Amino acid sequence: MTASAVSRSSSSSHSSSRQPADRRSPGRRWTLRRTLVVGTSLLVALAFVVMSLATIVSLRSFTLDRLDQQVTEGLSFASGRGSFENRGGSQPPPGQDQDQGQNADRPAPRIGSLQAVVASDGTVRTSDYTRSDGTQVQLTADQVALLQADVPTDRTPVTIDLGGDLGSFRVAAAEVDGTTVFAGNSDADVSATTTALTVILLAVSAATLLIAVIGLSLFVRRSLRPLDRVAAVAQRVSTLSLAAGSVEIPDRVGDADTDPTTEVGRVGASLNGLLGHVQTSLAARQHSEDQLRRFIADASHELRTPLSSIRGYAQLSLGEDAPMTPTQARSFDRIESEATRMASLVDDLLLLARLDAGQPLRRDEVELTLLAVDAVSDAQAADATHAWRLDVTDDLISVTGDENRLRQVVANLLRNAQVHTPPGTTVTLSLARDGAEAVLRVVDDGPGIDPGVAGRLFDRFARADDSRNRDAGSTGLGLSIAQAITEAHGGSIAVESEPGRTVFAVRLPT
Structure with a gap:
């Protein structure tokens, strides 16, 4: 049997060509399910953040406005009282003692409020702060000085930290007949209300977001089941051996997943059409190969007899003692040689055709x-x-x-x-x-x-x-x-x- 006519004239490493290609996979990509769940959850979380911030800012602005209104009212009351004291001194009207006169001038002070009156010469006439238990304490000289330094006298409330046990206040001031009057209220209630609302919003938002993520996961999983079924069909088909032989592709996408009105249905219908075309093409290829294989086998089988006859006649002619020219002797010798070579080629083709047809070998x-x-x-x-x-x-x-x-x-x-x-x-x-x-x-x-x-x-x-x-x-x-x-x-x-x-x-x- 003749060998393959393959030149081995230069170096190569066929084993390297057999090695799998270097596939550098990129970073792990997210699935569509994870992308939808995470993306939607982030949007919901962003909506909660924006809503919470807007609510907290609006509530704080509202409470500060109410607090400023109370401060302005307290300043108006304190300004009137300061004017009265300037006009009448510190003595109450006839028939009233000092305490009765003071109680008649004003109602009981609001808890957390402060009032201060500073004369034009810097003398502090009053500086009271009402605690949560209703008792009043005097402001320190440093606290009064801080009020004088940082609070403008244009009746506009400003935030000032008095330190110590007092903390932050909204304070407004006005000048009345040369006397500076201060009125303020603690913003502890505003801070407490804002903090409480922030905690409530965080807790509610976190719980709502958790429920939303779980619900989204279940909803997306259920919604993508048709796509999973289509992918499963494609996966099973990809494992089939389609290189040679008669190939059947029985897998198809179910009718429930081929609805042309849905995106997944269009994908499923297209996959079914593609599989049908592939099976038709493979069947046509196999039919062509079978025809070619039968032709080669039949042609090889039919050529063996005439080739044997040609070789026999050539050998018979060369074996006779009849005289012939050198050209004739050369021609008969070449006829025998080429007939032998062609017979070998025919035998090879017939063997390959039989092996391709799956003819069993001896065991x-x-x-x-x-x-x-x-x-x-x-x-x-x-x-x-x-x-x-x-x-x-x-x-x-x-x-x-x-x-x-x-x-x-x-x-x-x-x-x-x-x-x-x-x-x-x-x-x-x-x-x-x-x-x-x-x-x-x-x-x-x-x-x-x-x-x-x-x-x-x-x-x-x-x-x-x-x-x-x-x-x-x-x-x-x-x-x-x-x-x-x-x-x-x-x-x-x-x-x-x-x-x-x-x-x-x-x-x-x-």
Whole structure:
């Protein structure tokens, strides 16, 4: 059997071409479900934040306005009292004692309020602060000085921190007949109200957001179930082997998920249409391959008889003692040679057609050790220009298969090494056991495999040169036949090549 006409003229590493491509996956992407839930939750949380801030700011502004109104009213009352004191001094009207006069001038002071009256000469006439229990305390000199320094006398309330136990106040001031009158109220209630509202809003918003996230998760999960079913169909179809043979794609998207009025339904209907087109195309491809396979098998079978006749007549003519010219003798010799070569090509094509059609092989016990010894002996006898070596283990290794076809595999690989390496190359056939597999390796120290043909090394009629030169006597089917026979036995064949070392490895189950 002829070997593959594949040039091994330059270095290459076919094993590197067999390695999976480097797939640098980007950072982990979010699923659509997670994106919808997180995105919607963030929008809801943002809405809660805006609503809470607006509520807190509005409430604080409202309470401050009410507080400023109370401060202004207190200032008006204190200004009138200060004017009365300026006009009448500190003495009450006749018939009233001092306390009665003071109580008649004004109602009981508001809790948390302060009033102060400072004369034009800086004398502090009154400076009272009413505690929560109703008692009144006097402001310190520093606190009064702080009022004089920071509170304008234009009746506009301002916030001032008096320190100590008093804290922050809203205070307004006015000048009445040369006397400066101060009135204010503590903003503790405003702060307490704002703080309480903030806590309530935070608690309610957090609880509402949690409920919203849980509800969104359930709603989105339920809404995306049709898309999950469509994806499951696509996933199952993606695991089918569509490369060769008769292919059936039974999976389809259910009618419930093919409603053209919905987005998922359009995707499901499109996927069903795509699967239908793919199945039709695969069926047409398989039909074409079957037709081509039958044609090759029939043509090869029919050509064997006339080729045998041509060879027989050529040999008969050459065997006669009748005189013939040198041209005639040369022509008959070439007819016999080319007929032999064509018969070999026809046999190869017929074998490939039968293997492609799944024709069963013989299932006998084959001693690979004896097969390797015979193959190296035959190669040594056929070509003495190469150094043939045998490397086998002491124990016998056997497999179940067709002995003649396995001999053909080894012979093709040795023939391939002989044809495509220069004289003097050392070719080693080794046999070893690797777990549950027997491994046959053909190793040579030739120049290696041309990178241009490494990817199509096992293709049929693969050749390294673009010309159709047949001087090497090769049909380009040797390696493809070796691969087809190996795979028919449930094994595999691979090649590794670099300058000075090329290895063909055949693995067969023991």
